[in-house]
Amino acid sequence: MYDGIEYFLCSDNNIMPIRYSYKDINKITEQFKIKLGNGGYGSVFKGKLRSGRLVAVKLLDKAKSNGQDFVNEVATIGRIHHINV
Numbered sequence: 001m002y003d004g005i006e007y008f009l010c011s012d013n014n015i016m017p018i019r020y021s022y023k024d025i026n027k028i029t030e031q032f033k034i035k036l037g038n039g040g041y042g043s044v045f046k047g048k049l050r051s052g053r054l055v056a057v058k059l060l061d062k063a064k065s066n067g068q069d070f071v072n073e074v075a076t077i078g079r080i081h082h083i084n085v
Contacts, residue, residue: 028055028057032045034046040069041058041069041070042058042059042060043058044056044059045057
């Protein structure tokens with residue numbers, strides 16, 4: 001599952017994202033306190049970075065995906081130019 005995601009993130013078409021440890025994400029989301037919703041491949045939680053910027057954090061459900069669906073979702077979202085995305 002993770003090999004395809006790693007390849008996608010490191011490909012020339014993408015800007016390398018900032019990586020956070022699970023410990024950091026747990027802190028950013030206040031232990032996954034506020035659930036914003038569910039997607040086809042996991043749940044989305046509200047988070048707040050140290051800078052104060054609000055973010056959405058998707059927690060993938062390993063049982064539902066081989067990674068390619070996540071890559072497709074990220075690629076689609078990456079093409080959207082909207083203030084709320």
